[in-house]
Amino acid sequence: MRTTDNLDKLFGLAGSSGVRDDCNDFFDPIGLILQIPPRRQAYWCTPLNCVTFARTGGDGTHYSLVSIPKRRRDQQPVVMTVPMSDDPNVIVGEDLRDFLALGCRTGYFGLEDLVHRPRPTIAKLKRAAYDDDADKLQIRMLKTIATTFELKPWADPRKRLAELKRRFHAALELPPPP
Numbered sequence: 200m201r202t203t204d205n206l207d208k209l210f211g212l213a214g215s216s217g218v219r220d221d222c223n224d225f226f227d228p229i230g231l232i233l234q235i236p237p238r239r240q241a242y243w244c245t246p247l248n249c250v251t252f253a254r255t256g257g258d259g260t261h262y263s264l265v266s267i268p269k270r271r272r273d274q275q276p277v278v279m280t281v282p283m284s285d286d287p288n289v290i291v292g293e294d295l296r297d298f299l300a301l302g303c304r305t306g307y308f309g310l311e312d313l314v315h316r317p318r319p320t321i322a323k324l325k326r327a328a329y330d331d332d333a334d335k336l337q338i339r340m341l342k343t344i345a346t347t348f349e350l351k352p353w354a355d356p357r358k359r360l361a362e363l364k365r366r367f368h369a370a371l372e373l374p375p376p377p
Contacts, residue, residue: 230308
């Protein structure tokens with residue numbers, strides 16, 4: 200019997216029954232277009248040892264699980280890849296649950312600004328408030344994810360991102376430069 204992990208739980212929240220769905224857009228309003236099943240994206244900068252489970256729908260930004268030996272899928276770090284950046288890969292979670300906590304108030308679309316405009320983005324994440332422009336549907340979706348996974352926003356996003364980079368960035372198997 201197959202056990203359900205957090206990724207399966209997220210897919211289930213989006214109405215997926217495990218059937219192949221290259222573009223489950225249920226959570227699109229909060230920046231999570233799910234890739235079911237996860238698979239590697241073929242961008243120039245996507246780490247070779249990653250499988251993508253979601254994308255934002257903007258400029259190729261996507262979220263992937265980093266395959267690390269002896270770690271179950273639930274324990275794999277999450278990397279955000281922003282192809283429109285000179286420094287495109289940022290570790291944004293120790294695992295899926297940690298990643299979901301990072302965006303549980305602001306959503307996931309704007310996280311790409313961690314590479315474009317880090318200071319204001321980190322300040323916004325630290326506020327731990329729903330985005331001023333978020334509508335009722337977006338807030339309801341974020342609350343559903345937060346409740347289902349028992350999430351709390353990160354207390355110190357700057358410090359946490361630095362710690363994740365130190366712990367996991369070297370595990371990324373980067374493709375050769377184009």
